[in-house]
Amino acid sequence: MKTTTSYDVIIIGGSYAGLSAAMALGRSLRKVLIIDSGQPCNRQTPHSHNFLTQDGETPAAIARKAKEQVLAYPTVTFLQDLVLEASSIDSGFEVLTQSDQSYRAQKLLLAFGIKDELPKTPGFAECWGISMIHCPYCHGYEFRGKKTGILATGDRAYHQAMLVSNLSDQVKIIVPEPSIFTPEQQEKLEKKGIRILDKEILEIRHEKGYLDSVQFTDGAEEIFDAIYADVPFSFPGTLVQNLGCKLADSGRIWVDQFQQTNIPGLYACGDCTTMMRSVASAVAAGNLTGAMINHALASERF
Known part of the structure; x- marks a missing residue:
């Protein structure tokens, strides 16, 4: 009862x-x-x-x-x-x-x-909170100086890049579809040496949640130690x-x-x-x- x-x-x-x-x-x-x-x-x-x-x-x-x-x-x-x-x-x-x-x-x-709400990309869920991360204040120091990705678009990607650029000079933005940046943002990203990868992720390769590399649908592969993901x-x-x-x-x-x-x-x-x-x-x-x-x-x- x-x-x-x-x-x-x-x-x-x-x-x-x-x-x-x-x-x-x-x-x-x-x-x-x-x-x-x-x-x-x-x-x-x-x-x-x-x-x-x-x-x-x-x-x-x-x-x-x-x-x-x-x-x-x-x-x-x-x-x-x-x-x-x-x-x-x-x-x-x-x-x-x-x-x-x-x-x-x-x-x-x-x-x-x-x-x-995590994407169904193979390897994403297994890495979430370990090397697929959300916050530079919570995780950034541990990945300082490492190969770092930003999985986001537009203003959100630019904001993350601004914060993360102080932690690593090896930063790339991954956008699964064409991302719109303002001319000012585009110029700043170029000056900082931050590449934009207009690619769709096929698979995230890892070892017990720690990133090895990212395989893209066009067959390309990039090595990353950490990726900040906006989900x-x-x-x-x-x-x-x-x-x-x-x-x-x-x-x-x-x-x-x-x-x-x-x-x-x-x-x-x-x-x-x-x-x-x-x-x-x-x-x-x-x-x-x-x-x-x-x-x-x-x-x-x-």
């Missing part, structure tokens, strides 16, 4: 952003339920960087330590399950999980990140659409400066709200969100 338990806050997503928010709330004695499916987007990434005190640690180790510290607060509960539905009710929100349990809370926080994304499930969340121009969930969505009482933080995808950014956003939710609860109950 389905049972319903009530909390002050339900957090959907128990990685860095969700755990950080839960810690702020747990330290304020709020009754919190974290629901997490156990499938973090960085599960293939061997090391996490650019986060003080944890530089070079594995993502799983950081999350494991964070979870241990958060659950030391007795008002915080962690549940491994998958949220299938979430809806607004008079008292706040109600969620239904895959195990056919329902939970209610006055406030709801979406911290479930995003799902990377599309989606949200897990249908919660964002069903709850009526407004989206930002980036396609992510729109939030105000206090991490509240357009739905009263519904908050969001982490990768589902920002293009700055890093552990440090997620932890900072979660900490702020937890404080803002606590402030809202205190204001309503005082």
Whole structure:
């Protein structure tokens, strides 16, 4: 039989952003339920960087330590399950999980990140997060001076090239179809010695996720140590659409400066709200969100 338990806050997503928010709330004695499916987007990434005190640690180790510290607060509960539905009710929100349990809370926080929609190119998925990477701040130092590719187009490719050119002088932009650069961008890329390869990738050759080379459909082959790839994304499930969340121009969930969505009482933080995808950014956003939710609860109950 389905049972319903009530909390002050339900957090959907128990990685860095969700755990950080839960810690702020747990330290304020709020009754919190974290629901997490156990499938973090960085599960293939061997090391996490650019986060003080944890530089070079594995993502799983950081999350494991964070979870241990958060659950030391007795008002915080962690549940491994998958949220299938979430809806607004008079008292706040109600969620239904895959195990056919329902939970209610006055406030709801979406911290479930995003799902990377990887191309079906052979070798791409196996390299994702290892040598097919997304962020020079997270991975760039480790591939400094290496043969580097940028798999993107237009302004996005130009922006990445600008950042990566400080890390390596062996940079090439791969565009699977003719890419439009402004004359100014084209001139700058040429001056920096950045070649544009108007080619379609056939296969990514690698050894346990570490790039060897890229085979193109025209038979050509290029050696790369790392490739920055701009891939599309989606949200897990249908919660964002069903709850009526407004989206930002980036396609992510729109939030105000206090991490509240357009739905009263519904908050969001982490990768589902920002293009700055890093552990440090997620932890900072979660900490702020937890404080803002606590402030809202205190204001309503005082």
